[in-house]
Amino acid sequence: MPELPEVETVMRGLSAALTGRVITRAVLNRGDLRFPAPPNLAAQLTGRRITGFRRRAKYFFMQLDDANSLLVHLGMSGRFLIAERGRNTVTAHEHLVIEAEGNVRVGFVDPRRFGCLDLVATLGENTHRLLATLGPEPLSDDFNAATLSAALAGKNTPIKTALLDQTVVAGLGNIYVSEALYAAQISPRRLAGSVAGARAKRLVPAIKAVLTAAICAGGSSLRDYVQPDGELGYFQHAWAVYGREGEACTTCPGPPACAGITRIVQSGRSSFFCAIRQR
DNA sequence: CAAGAATCCTGTCAGC
DNA sequence: TGCTGACAGGATTCTT
Numbered sequence: 001m002p003e004l005p006e007v008e009t010v011m012r013g014l015s016a017a018l019t020g021r022v023i024t025r026a027v028l029n030r031g032d033l034r035f036p037a038p039p040n041l042a043a044q045l046t047g048r049r050i051t052g053f054r055r056r057a058k059y060f061f062m063q064l065d066d067a068n069s070l071l072v073h074l075g076m077s078g079r080f081l082i083a084e085r086g087r088n089t090v091t092a093h094e095h096l097v098i099e100a101e102g103n104v105r106v107g108f109v110d111p112r113r114f115g116c117l118d119l120v121a122t123l124g125e126n127t128h129r130l131l132a133t134l135g136p137e138p139l140s141d142d143f144n145a146a147t148l149s150a151a152l153a154g155k156n157t158p159i160k161t162a163l164l165d166q167t168v169v170a171g172l173g174n175i176y177v178s179e180a181l182y183a184a185q186i187s188p189r190r191l192a193g194s195v196a197g198a199r200a201k202r203l204v205p206a207i208k209a210v211l212t213a214a215i216c217a218g219g220s221s222l223r224d225y226v227q228p229d230g231e232l233g234y235f236q237h238a239w240a241v242y243g244r245e246g247e248a249c250t251t252c253p254g255p256p257a258c259a260g261i262t263r264i265v266q267s268g269r270s271s272f273f274c275a276i277r278q279r
Numbered sequence: 280c281a282a283g284a285a286t287c288c289t290g291t292c293a294g295c
Numbered sequence: 296t297g298c299t300g301a302c303a304g305g306a307t308t309c310t311t
Binding site: 075093110112113114155157267 | 282284
Binding site for chain 3: 176
């Protein structure tokens, strides 16, 4: 479930397991992901010390001591498994394996191969072509009512679609857009242009709160995953509307006034909302 | 130019 | 049990 909070959670788990350690062995099993991985990636990683991690939107960087960074995007189905060397049980679709000091073994698994791996100069991380057009980080001060209003002004697309546009705000995905619009009481069908202004003032803190809560939930559940064969980034999370079609809306009086949570399709993707609470 | 559709790929699940 | 079709957390590229 890789939206921003999941990427952050995965990265923190990897950081705890790998930061400061030297990569003793790396294997690229297949590099034909969303974009081709560098063919010599494994050789470039082997022998390097991992100095730190940094996230940007749904991407993160594993920084190395030779001034290069491994760029990672999880796509739709990407995940990382952390295990002691020799104790890993999952091997299908494991495209990259990293073994490090301390008997650590990390596997990048991505069945759909919508994710990507690349090697980039650490100083140029943000100029990578995949990151160059990204909008503001939603949890930074650069993302505020003024900047969001400016990005939405004049847009005739539904706000749901606009928030999925990574040039408007970078890191939201299908789940947290529904959650944030519910929290801000804005209909996913409302045209983005009409959200600029007062509604954007509500939407910004709603987005920040939803993402922050999800990161906290991931961080707290992460402890359970730091164990042999642990899988990072998948954890139980209670969403208010996502995946809850037909269920009662927690803040509405119920039938007949409110029919509960509705699912509609916008730009080919599901949106969940309460037609009473969200206008 | 903006907005919507098609596309990449595999796994899972509901329905028959 | 096995088959089929719909659908899935993303983001680029192609059409209208």
